[in-house]
Amino acid sequence: xxxxxxxxxxxxxxxxxxxxxxxxxxxxxxxxxxxxxxxxxxxxxxxxxxxxxxxxxxxxxxxxxxxxxxxxxxxxxxxxxxxxxxxxxxxxxxxxxxxxxxxxxxxxxxxxxxxxxxxxxxxxxxxxxxxxxxxxxxxxxxxxxxxxxxxxxxxxxxxxxxxxxxxxxxxxxxxxxxxxxxxxxxxxxxxxxxxxxxxxxxxxxxxxxxxxxxxxxxxxxxxxxxxxxxxxxxxxxxxxxxxxxxxxxxxxxxxxxxxxxxxxxxxxxxxxxxxxxxxxxxxxxxxxxxxxxxxxxxxxxxxxxxxxxxxxxxxxxxxxxxxxxxxxxxxxxxxxxxxxxxxxxxxxxxxxxxxxxxxxxxxxxxxxxxxxxxxxxxxxxxxxxxxxxxxxxxxxxxxxxxxxxxxxxxxxxxxxxxxxxxxxxxxxxxxxxxxxxxxxxxxxxxxxxxxxxxxxxxxxxxxxxxxxxxxxxxxxxxxxxxxxxxx
Amino acid sequence: xxxxxxxxxxxxxxxxxxxxxxxxxxxxxxxxxxxxxxxxxxxxxxxxxxxxxxxxxxxxxxxxxxxxxxxxxxxxxxxxxxxxxxxxxxxxxxxxxxxxxxxxxxxxxxxxxxxxxxxxxxxxx
Numbered sequence: 282x283x284x285x286x287x288x289x290x291x292x293x294x295x296x297x298x299x300x301x302x303x304x305x306x307x308x309x310x311x312x313x314x315x316x317x318x319x320x321x322x323x324x325x326x327x328x329x330x331x332x333x334x335x336x337x338x339x340x341x342x343x344x345x346x347x348x349x350x351x352x353x354x355x356x357x358x359x360x361x362x363x364x365x366x367x368x369x370x371x372x373x374x375x376x377x378x379x380x381x382x383x384x385x386x387x388x389x390x391x392x393x394x395x396x397x398x399x400x401x402x403x404x405x406x407x408x409x410x411x412x413x414x415x416x417x418x419x420x421x422x423x424x425x426x427x428x429x430x431x432x433x434x435x436x437x438x439x440x441x442x443x444x445x446x447x448x449x450x451x452x453x454x455x456x457x458x459x460x461x462x463x464x465x466x467x468x469x470x471x472x473x474x475x476x477x478x479x480x481x482x483x484x485x486x487x488x489x490x491x492x493x494x495x496x497x498x499x500x501x502x503x504x505x506x507x508x509x510x511x512x513x514x515x516x517x518x519x520x521x522x523x524x525x526x527x528x529x530x531x532x533x534x535x536x537x538x539x540x541x542x543x544x545x546x547x548x549x550x551x552x553x554x555x556x557x558x559x560x561x562x563x564x565x566x567x568x569x570x571x572x573x574x575x576x577x578x579x580x581x582x583x584x585x586x587x588x589x590x591x592x593x594x595x596x597x598x599x600x601x602x603x604x605x606x607x608x609x610x611x612x613x614x615x616x617x618x619x620x621x622x623x624x625x626x627x628x629x630x631x632x633x634x635x636x637x638x639x640x641x642x643x644x645x646x647x648x649x650x651x652x653x654x655x656x657x658x659x660x661x662x663x664x665x666x667x668x669x670x671x672x673x674x675x676x677x678x679x680x681x682x683x684x685x686x687x688x689x690x691x692x693x694x695x696x697x698x699x700x701x702x703x704x705x706x707x708x709x710x711x712x713x714x715x716x717x718x719x720x721x722x723x724x725x726x727x728x729x730x731x732x733x734x735x736x737x738x739x740x741x742x743x744x745x746x747x748x749x750x751x752x753x754x755x756x757x758x759x760x761x762x763x764x765x766x767x768x
Numbered sequence: 769x770x771x772x773x774x775x776x777x778x779x780x781x782x783x784x785x786x787x788x789x790x791x792x793x794x795x796x797x798x799x800x801x802x803x804x805x806x807x808x809x810x811x812x813x814x815x816x817x818x819x820x821x822x823x824x825x826x827x828x829x830x831x832x833x834x835x836x837x838x839x840x841x842x843x844x845x846x847x848x849x850x851x852x853x854x855x856x857x858x859x860x861x862x863x864x865x866x867x868x869x870x871x872x873x874x875x876x877x878x879x880x881x882x883x884x885x886x887x888x889x890x891x892x893x
Contacts, residue, residue, distance in 0.1 A: 300876070300879055303879065303883060304879060304882070304883075307882065307883065307886040307887075308886075
């Protein structure tokens with residue numbers, strides 16, 4: 282048995298600091314320190330992750346966990362997102378009378394779960410790390426005691442439990458056919474089965490479909506998106522941001538590893554699930570964008586927009602399915618899109634946190650004339666929305682070009698045409714918010730105050746949006762090196 | 769082929785189970801319609817429990833929710849003990865590694881206990 286806990290050092294550090302936060306919360310009167318301790322934990326973990334950067338891939342715990350460039354990239358992404366979320370929620374949380382420590386600790390535990398999700402290469406540990414992330418998020422979604430938040434938490438819990446069951450069922454089918462839980466060995470077993478035998482075992486195909494359904498819930502794609510609008514609306518806004526960015530990215534990380542490693546070796550099979558993702562992607566884009574047009578609440582609108590974004594990402598997954606082995610365009614495209622989507626969506630949500638803190642409403646109409654009340658916040662929100670449409674000079678533009686390019690390379694022209702048409706539709710509802718902010722009449726002349734921590738978080742995400750948009754080469758290199766080692 | 773044959777048994781079992789359960793409802797119904805079953809009700813026969821005690825009061829009794837705290841804390845220490853026994857049996861093979869591992873485990877549990885104590889879960893008020 283190879284046992285090297287030092288490979289898990291980042292996860293252990295985050296979990297340790299989460300426990301420290303809980304204990305400090307019990308004995309400390311000044312709760313402001315909790316956010317600082319959480320950030321310190323994330324920084325330590327990020328340092329430990331960067332220290333491994335570029336090293337050869339290694340496995341531990343009987344190769345249940347893989348520490349490769351791919352895993353390290355996602356760990357850094359989750360750590361960064363969690364840090365921005367904690368910075369952005371400092372104000373928000375300081376209003377809580379109780380359970381401030383638990384909030385930070387749960388964010389950290391969810392981060393640990395997601396980090397493990399990115400580096401597991403075995404079905405059972407995938408399930409456990411997914412549950413660690415999910416259960417923390419269920420509690421966070423219902424963290425406010427308001428009826429909406431409770432509804433969000435309960436809805437997320439019940440639907441999440443069903444989706445976990447479906448996922449586990451799919452894993453059971455795959456295990457039943459191949460007799461393996463380790464992804465690499467599942468891949469070998471499927472390759473050895475041969476094509477005719479593959480078609481003889483509908484259980485494997487059924488298992489794959491169940492896995493798509495289970496993971497589809499995590500990434501919020503149609504038709505597993507029913508929970509999204511209600512949970513996004515009811516959950517505390519920082520938690521919504523965390524859900525829409527980190528939880529989705531973790532889902533895509535797992536999908537990429539599972540489908541590429543276990544089901545990507547046999548081309549006959551991989552074009553099948555490639556087509557499945559393509560069709561689900563079309564459904565997600567269309568439903569997300571069309572329904573978002575009718576929304577009046579900005580959190581709900583961004584919820585539907587995140588469904589649509591999942592659809593664009595699935596264009597990349599389809600390209601991976603069609604890609605011959607060794608092609609990296611599709612995978613690095615998805616990774617690049619996830620990173621740029623993370624900074625963009627976080628930026629938008631952080632701006633919304635600041636504005637809704639002041640106006641105490643999430644209705645788009647209440648953003649009327651915001652450009653005169655809070656010029657910088659409005660500019661930031663407008664920039665993020667432009668990036669979500671996919672216009673230059675923002676990260677969203679490069680991300681879309683890159684991911685659509687990978688699909689075109691693999692004869693998925695029809696899919697790209699649909700995706701581009703959808704982007705045009707999406708421009709309507711994103712730009713409507715910009716229009717309301719810049720052309721509407723302000724309800725009052727009062728400014729919108731924001732804390733230094735929130736401004737820091739917002740500037741970091743905006744820098745990301747512009748930097749990845751204007752100088753994408755650096756992130757592209759990192760994304761390409763992250764997928765080269767993915768086995 | 770082997771796989772399908774095994775699933776065949778399960779399907780067979782499923783069919784038999786459905787027929788059995790359905791027949792238990794349908795047969796007495798038909799027999800009573802035909803008048804074959806004698807209908808002689810008496811108080812003992814129609815009572816809810818032929819053997820056992822009559823329920824006293826309503827069955828929707830509300831427990832104080834603090835019992836749940838104690839139940840959860842009980843689980844905390846119960847699990848600890850459950851893990852300690854096999855650990856103690858294999859202590860010599862596990863060497864220092866096992867000792868450190870168990871201390872980490874107990875440490876995490878102790879934090880849970882401190883948490884419950886500071887949050888007032890141990891007070892009955």
